[in-house]
Amino acid sequence: MTERLRRLLPSGRKAPEALAPASSRPRQGHNLFEAAADYVAACAEGDPGRAEEAAGRVSPDMLSFGINELACRALLTLARERNQPPSAMARSLLGLREVPAPRHAEDT
Numbered sequence: 001m002t003e004r005l006r007r008l009l010p011s012g013r014k015a016p017e018a019l020a021p022a023s024s025r026p027r028q029g030h031n032l033f034e035a036a037a038d039y040v041a042a043c044a045e046g047d048p049g050r051a052e053e054a055a056g057r058v059s060p061d062m063l064s065f066g067i068n069e070l071a072c073r074a075l076l077t078l079a080r081e082r083n084q085p086p087s088a089m090a091r092s093l094l095g096l097r098e099v100p101a102p103r104h105a106e107d108t
Contacts, residue, residue, distance in 0.1 A: 032058045036066025 035057040042050035055063055079089040091098055 032062040032066040033069065035063055036070050039063060040067060040070055 035054050038054035039051050042048070042054060058066070075086050075090055075093075078093075079086045082089065084092075088098055
């Protein structure tokens with residue numbers, strides 16, 4: 001009797017493929033962070049073929065998001081290691097001169 005009730009309930013009528021473990025299915029799509037990491041590393045190493053292959057794994061918008069996230073994390077890590085503010089570290093990495101801190105009227 002209990003088995004008949006289970007089959008009548010919507011939760012008991014799952015399709016056979018829904019009962020299969022998720023790990024048995026092949027992975028769909030690509031991880032945008034893997035693509036971004038591979039793209040940036042390939043660009044840094046001067047490998048345009050590998051960079052192009054990595055860029056083709058995800059949409060341009062997603063690649064841009066991944067590259068931005070990688071840049072932010074790398075900048076924060078480097079700034080912490082060098083005990084500098086992220087803004088100064090970013091300007092230094094790009095070869096820009098430091099911008100002096102704005103002076104407030106109270107300082108004069």
